[in-house]
Amino acid sequence: MSLNFKRAFTENIAAKLVALFVALFIWFSASGQQQASRFFVAPVKLVNTPDSLVIVGAYPEEAEITISGTKRELLYLSFRRIEIVVNLAAATPGRFRQRLSASNVVVRGGLDPRNVQIITPSSIDLFFERLSTKSVPVDLTVIGSVPTGYVLAESPKIEPTVITIKGAATAVARQKSIPTKPLDLGRVRESFEREIEIDYDGTVFRCEPDRVTVSITVSELGERVLPNIPPTVLFDAEQYVAEVYPSAVSLTLAGLKTVLDTLSSGDVSILLDVSDKPPGRYTLVPDVIVPKGIGSYSLSEDSITVIVRKGTARGNQ
Structure with a gap:
């Protein structure tokens, strides 16, 4: 009895393996054609912002969507970049609202809009201001003092002493000067020259350049x-x-x-x-x-x- 049972598994093993693989392929193909829905979180991409305008304040950087299709299609989407693209070409100073729909969802290779549903947010609200440019002096921020037995031989030097800021008109108008990141003198025992970053909020305005060269002369x-x-x-x-x-x-x-x-x-x-x-x-x-x-x-x-x-x-x- 046991011999016959063993022979049933070992005889014609190649043909049996082929049959097994064919059965599995048919099963996967059939299950891949079944309809399903899947949840995705996609980044919001803003395009065609007018050069004369700047966005003020925060806005949603991601959107939640569901996409319907076959299980195979949804599996492929897992390896593709999905974006929520918002065209700002028509934006003007003030509030701008763009309602989101399936047409804003962009997937490489295309996607049937009928299979997409926006969950949240339903719209993107932005506030625009005129872009303004201004030159402001740089203030070196220093903390601490040189160690005992040492002294600053001369006032610290900054190059350049004036930089350009670009951003929303109201924020730029308020800025009379711009500070650097803090420079700690507590362990300084010799003269040096180094770059130091400008300390600013990049969501409000940009600095050009965004760092300056500081020269410190120390003497014993x-x-x-x-x-x-x-x-x-x-x-x-x-x-x-x-x-x-x-x-x-x-x-x-x-x-x-x-x-x-x-x-x-x-x-x-x-x-x-x-x-x-x-x-x-x-x-x-x-x-x-x-x-x-x-x-x-x-x-x-x-x-x-x-x-x-x-x-x-x-x-x-």
Whole structure:
């Protein structure tokens, strides 16, 4: 019995496999012709927007539809791009409404509109404004400060300093300037040049260019003492002579290390102005003139004494 049962499966195996495949093909073909409906979510594509107009606000970016057809047709649609195309050629400033129908559904290879039903939304509502262009200055947005021991040697530089914005007329009119993305100075210990993006809402307007080049010059801070600097007395040397006590002072300077490293006593001035004073003894707080890049300074003496008397330098020789 078992032998006969086994022989029934193994005899004429090729013919039996062919018959099985034919039966399966007929079954698939028959089931593929059965009618069905399928749900799709398709992107909304806006075309032919007038060059002088811009869309303001949000709008549906997808639509839900059902398509009827054979199961085979619906299977093919799964591998094709389906779009909801809205023609905006007739748009004018203000509100624009386009009711959606099967004619808005576009599928590569074609589709019978009678087999398509729009579920939602039933229409696309848009609001248009005139397109406007304006040039605005760029504001560098900086957060934090350079680490202790460092300083910005000069103000940050931006290139370009002015950019063009294009968008809805009302939004463009409100924009007086445009900021950059924040630049964090908290870890900056050396000078650099880099691009940084403009910080703006791309749904409101566009920026051209959309990034600028920022140059930051950083210097290490330092301290230096210049000893034995003789003060300079401002007076009428044709009528008077002046004596200074002490005759020299020390000047302690703090500032950019690059400036301090090349500094000499000839680059600073300690001034005592008695040009409008009669002969006498005066105790003055001097005026100190230092180069750019020096942040602070101090003198070894809080005040300096000047004695002015009649005579000339020649007469005292």
